[in-house]
Amino acid sequence: MVFRTLYRLTGSKEHLEDLAQEVFLRLYKALPSFRGESLVSTYLYRITVNVAQNEWKRRRRTDQPLVSISDDTSAWEDRLQHPDRNAEQQMEEREFAGLVEEQLQRLSGVERSVLVLYHQEERSYEQIAEALAMPIGTIRTHLHRGRKKLREGIQAVRELERRASWAVNG
Amino acid sequence: MGSERMSEEQLLREKSLDERVAGALEQVPDVAGLIPEDFAARVAGRVPVKKSVSVTPTHYGRWVMLVCGVVLLVVMVGLASIGMMRSTFGILFEWFLCVQFLVLAFWLGTRRWREG
Numbered sequence: 001m002v003f004r005t006l007y008r009l010t011g012s013k014e015h016l017e018d019l020a021q022e023v024f025l026r027l028y029k030a031l032p033s034f035r036g037e038s039l040v041s042t043y044l045y046r047i048t049v050n051v052a053q054n055e056w057k058r059r060r061r062t063d064q065p066l067v068s069i070s071d072d073t074s075a076w077e078d079r080l081q082h083p084d085r086n087a088e089q090q091m092e093e094r095e096f097a098g099l100v101e102e103q104l105q106r107l108s109g110v111e112r113s114v115l116v117l118y119h120q121e122e123r124s125y126e127q128i129a130e131a132l133a134m135p136i137g138t139i140r141t142h143l144h145r146g147r148k149k150l151r152e153g154i155q156a157v158r159e160l161e162r163r164a165s166w167a168v169n170g
Numbered sequence: 171m172g173s174e175r176m177s178e179e180q181l182l183r184e185k186s187l188d189e190r191v192a193g194a195l196e197q198v199p200d201v202a203g204l205i206p207e208d209f210a211a212r213v214a215g216r217v218p219v220k221k222s223v224s225v226t227p228t229h230y231g232r233w234v235m236l237v238c239g240v241v242l243l244v245v246m247v248g249l250a251s252i253g254m255m256r257s258t259f260g261i262l263f264e265w266f267l268c269v270q271f272l273v274l275a276f277w278l279g280t281r282r283w284r285e286g
Contacts, residue, residue, distance in 0.1 A: 003201040003204060003205055004198060004199050016201075016204055017205075017206060017212075020205075021209075021212060021216060024213045025213065025216055028217060032258065039231045062185075096193065097194045097197065100194040104195075119196045120195060120196060120198055122196075146239055147188060147191065151187050151191060170248060
């Protein structure tokens with residue numbers, strides 16, 4: 001859970017193991033003061049998001065450009081589990097998935113966290129609110145905005161591709 | 171009428187795109203190959219080692235009591251030598267110090283017996 005969430009939030013496998021170690025070390029240090037008011041998994045998600053946020057800040061400080069998982073040579077699209085389909089459909093799905101990941105990394109940290117926890121990790125609004133220490137209404141707002149930005153970003157990219165294709169083909 | 175149909179089509183396209191985006195987000199990345207086999211051992215190796223607590227007794231209390239007893243004895247002998255016992259206050263004060271000294275002596279003397 002920790003590895004896949006960090007992978008999706010940070011957008012690359014760079015320092016992934018170090019980040020995951022940091023998550024478990026923080027959990028180990030915090031367990032004596034854990035009172036069981038929430039699930040351990042919720043607590044773990046909170047730590048994971050915090051570690052991811054620190055990584056975003058570190059990358060901003062070092063002026064690292066946003067890394068798109070689809071640019072990764074390890075082929076992010078291959079890591080997604082696809083049902084059996086014909087090759088063309090699979091390729092289209094992979095391209096679309098890569099486009100979604102690219103736009104996901106352009107969102108704010110909070111919006112990205114909410115989308116990943118809601119869709120990929122299948123957490124409820126209440127669990128996400130607890131993990132991120134935010135009201136449920138704020139979570140819904142970030143989810144709505146994140147989805148809207150994703151959709152608009154994908155539409156913009158597709159429009160650019162369509163115009164570029166039209167310009168080339170005449 | 172035409173614009174309404176277009177906005178309906180646009181809404182349908184957006185809804186379809188939203189569903190595709192949700193489907194892409196719901197796909198769980200396969201990270202099994204990214205987790206080292208000895209990951210748990212690596213984390214365990216970074217756990218800070220707890221310092222062991224010293225259980226060597228220091229007997230600070232006993233030494234302080236001994237010093238207090240010696241000081242009391244010196245004060246009593248000193249007061250007696252300067253003749254304070256002639257006044258009522260002097261006698262009372264001397265008795266007060268004497269009782270304190272006896273209590274200390276009793277406590278120190280029976281400490282080892284109580285510790286067994």
